[in-house]
Amino acid sequence: MANKPQLPKTLQEAVSFFSDPQKTFDYAVSLRWPTGKVTCPRCESTEHSFISTRRLWFCKGCKKQFTVKVGTIFEDSALGMDKWMIAVWLIVNCKNGISSYEVGRALGITQKSAWFMMHRVRLAMHSKEFVQLGGCGKEVEVDETFIGGAARFMHADKRKLKITDRGVKGKAAIMGILERGGEIRAAVVPTRRKHDLQAQIRAHVKAQSAIYSDALLSYHGLNRDFAHKTIDHAESYVDGQVHTNGLENFWSLLKRGLKGTYVNVEPFHLFRYLDEQVFRYNNRAKKDHFVGDGDRFHKAMSLIAGKRLTYEQLTGKGTDSIHHEEAGTRPA
Ligand SMILES: [Zn+2]
Numbered sequence: 027m028a029n030k031p032q033l034p035k036t037l038q039e040a041v042s043f044f045s046d047p048q049k050t051f052d053y054a055v056s057l058r059w060p061t062g063k064v065t066c067p068r069c070e071s072t073e074h075s076f077i078s079t080r081r082l083w084f085c086k087g088c089k090k091q092f093t094v095k096v097g098t099i100f101e102d103s104a105l106g107m108d109k110w111m112i113a114v115w116l117i118v119n120c121k122n123g124i125s126s127y128e129v130g131r132a133l134g135i136t137q138k139s140a141w142f143m144m145h146r147v148r149l150a151m152h153s154k155e156f157v158q159l160g161g162c163g164k165e166v167e168v169d170e171t172f173i174g175g176a177a178r179f180m181h182a183d184k185r186k187l188k189i190t191d192r193g194v195k196g197k198a199a200i201m202g203i204l205e206r207g208g209e210i211r212a213a214v215v216p217t218r219r220k221h222d223l224q225a226q227i228r229a230h231v232k233a234q235s236a237i238y239s240d241a242l243l244s245y246h247g248l249n250r251d252f253a254h255k256t257i258d259h260a261e262s263y264v265d266g267q268v269h270t271n272g273l274e275n276f277w278s279l280l281k282r283g284l285k286g287t288y289v290n291v292e293p294f295h296l297f298r299y300l301d302e303q304v305f306r307y308n309n310r311a312k313k314d315h316f317v318g319d320g321d322r323f324h325k326a327m328s329l330i331a332g333k334r335l336t337y338e339q340l341t342g343k344g345t346d347s348i349h350h351e352e353a354g355t356r357p358a
Pocket of ligand 1: 067
């Protein structure tokens with residue numbers, strides 16, 4: 027077995043590492059086919075010949091060529107893997123997010139190309155989590171927030187007027203579920219009604235968990251399956267163990283990114299920014315577990331195989347304009 031190259035741990039090392047096309051290619055291949063067995067992404071055939079000068083395979087099954095990019099978020103992109111790798115690095119490691127303008131400038135490409143890259147990376151960061159949070163003896167916080175609203179700073183009387191169970195007018199409701207010392211799940215929910223909120227809880231939290239929430243009526247009835255305790259935010263924000271401060275911290279990180287870095291987020295794209303923030307949160311360093319920038323990068327990269335997102339899917343528009351722009355930035 028060949029010696030595994032030392033993977034980059036800092037941005038500087040990453041830039042140097044991924045400027046080497048062979049190292050980049052070997053890295054991408056090791057992620058795409060972790061067992062070492064290269065299979066055709068179109069027909070699954072393992073019969074192929076490798077054309078090393080062009081770093082592509084000719085499949086003997088379907089008689090077509092394929093590259094390491096086919097079937098991944100990099101498919102159809104004329105941008106070099108060196109740029110893609112650095113884009114991934116920046117997105118997964120910037121705590122408050124990074125704008126497409128900044129990524130564009132850093133890589134010498136247009137903002138539009140950078141925006142599209144970043145949405146593809148976010149898709150990769152959206153890993154479907156099947157593991158439920160909590161369990162007997164575990165503490166789980168649940169809470170909702172509105173993106174764009176200023177509910178937390180509103181006077182209680184005003185809150186009652188402006189906030190209904192359907193949410194604040196024109197704002198998107200987001201529900202978060204956090205296991206203390208563990209992971210977070212967050213999703214855009216249609217309403218703050220019982221059905222919508224409790225469906226999230228039952229999908230993501232193990233029965234018997236201790237659940238802490240505010241006094242919203244939508245949470246009533248959780249006591250049948252969980253040890254549910256509520257706190258009245260009109261009275262105080264902390265009552266011993268019963269609080270949702272962990273989620274409050276997450277909301278402020280999310281909003282800092284949305285307000286400061288991403289000035290205009292269309293509601294349609296909101297869940298992707300949410301996925302990005304959730305990924306960084308769930309892959310943060312913990313008390314007894316160090317997670318470096320390189321680890322976060324590698325984790326995101328390992329989620330990329332098999333994910334594909336086209337420009338049409340993102341915007342409903344054709345691909346012509348973006349391809350022209352990308353082609354213009356193709357490394358010589
Ligand atoms: Zn094939």
